Amino acid sequence: MELAGLGAYALFFLNLVGIYAIMALGLNMQWGMTGQFNIGIAGFFAVGAYTTAILTTGPSDNWLGGFNLPFLAGLVGSVLVCLPIAWAVGRITARLRTDYLAIATIGIAEIIRLFFLNEGWLSNGTRGIPGIQKPFGVGNGGYLLVVAAFVGLTWLAVEIARRSPWGRVLRAIRDNEPATAAAGKDIARFRLQAFVVGSCIMSLGGGLYAHFVGFVSPEAFRPLYGTFLVWVMLIAGGSGNNLGAMLGALVVWLIWSSTEMLAGLVPTALIGSESAFRVFLIGILLQIILVSRPQGLLPEKRPPMPGEHRR
């Protein structure tokens, strides 16, 4: 009984790790490779989750539903809806400096959340959209395979991108923008591409999240869960390193889950609110990582140049 419970928890845990790993990979494309400081992850996460929720649920009077599309169509929809949004955001912000980009993206995330909160006809407002099915009638175990497949595919795609000439240009922009411009690269265009690809990966993560949890509401897309944890994951794992991003997702989600137990041990009178205490701990943890090991668990390694032999 104990073991079965533990197993069920492990499945639940690993599913979420996988979903966060996908988002961390998307962020790595933007921040780790290109140096774009996007703290609006929650916005793209929400777009993905709501799109698939609307596309795959049955008819309802409370929200725009009734498309009854299959799971994969929902995910494709998530990416397709995210595409023009990310393009528009990227277009406005591609030329901005890091701090402006940060402010702009957090604004967009908040506005997307406000939009889903206020446009009840579309998203059922604060009450959210329930009853999003897992594909093929699988349980958490079967869904883990689906998530694992998507993590694998995403990792393969971003790793190929990282080693490609395209990835080299992105890193060159990050490390030395004037030199890259002097080499004749259209910086704004490359930045825009990286931003759109990264955001669509985040949207895909949002879609998978919606099908896993089965319910979406604006509450889930507050900056804390949507944005902050993903950032801690990438920084802790090692930005610029795709394996590091995934390792970070695992480690940070492990720590985040265990703070729940830790918060359970400390008397409530001392800490007031359990969830606040957890956020407090994770915030302190990030500060410690930033001060003591800013390169993360797995620091970035430069991929071999074409024709270069590894010794």
Place this chain on the structure above:
Amino acid sequence: MIEFIQLLINGILLGSILALGAVGATMIFGVLRFAHFAHGDLMAIGAYFALTVVTVFNLPVLAALPVAMLLTAGLAVGIDQVVYRRIRRVQPVILLIASFATALVLRSFIQMVWGSSNEVYETGIQLPWRIGPLTLKPDHLLIFVAATVLVIGVHLFLTRTKMGKAMRAMSDNMNLALVTGIPADRVIMWTWAIGGALAAAAGVFLGMDTRLHPVMGWTLLLPIFAATILGGIGRPYGAILGGLVIGCAMELSTLIIPGSYKPAVAFAIMVVTLIFRPQGIIKGSV
């Protein structure tokens, strides 16, 4: 028309609260070259410090204000010494992430100490003054006067004292300022202290105007940054102007669109500024 004037009054009130926050944010931005994402939560914690003084010592809010400002200034300097100072030389973006983490730590700290429910400084209804068809709460006048006094204080500090001049010099041209022997570390400390104190004042006024809530500062962060950018980064006077413009625009927008989209209005102004005049109204230094 009456509605317009009433909204304008509300807008100026919100604008003066935003201006106080934006002056601090813009000075930190100018001297330290990073957007301080914990500024809104610094406002919130200042408001809660004042709440403790009000409830424990049974004082009026205005008497608690200096205490809250002092405590928050100390807190801001403390956070800088413990966290930001150590990573200042690495990369400015690391500072951004760290300030994001600070924001969450402060907010959860508020929830742990004071709880997550709404709080007010004084219970009971304040009878508004009626001037013809317009209404004005005595608190509103108080906030406006106190904000004006603080802004004049900042002006005098920046133009009359050596430290204020050093601060402006560092904001204008960091390298030149350092070559002339300005004590950078002390200027940075003063910047945090003043930024923290003004943030606390903004938080207290916001709490007087509406209510206290752990996310009260976070929701104003975006308008504050919008005011900072609109006014020109590193320009305290621009920040005041930007704050007033954003505050009025946010309130007046409710004539046309639902009030829940107010933050979006601030954001739209910011985006338009970034596209057409990225240096802000008064040419920014960064």
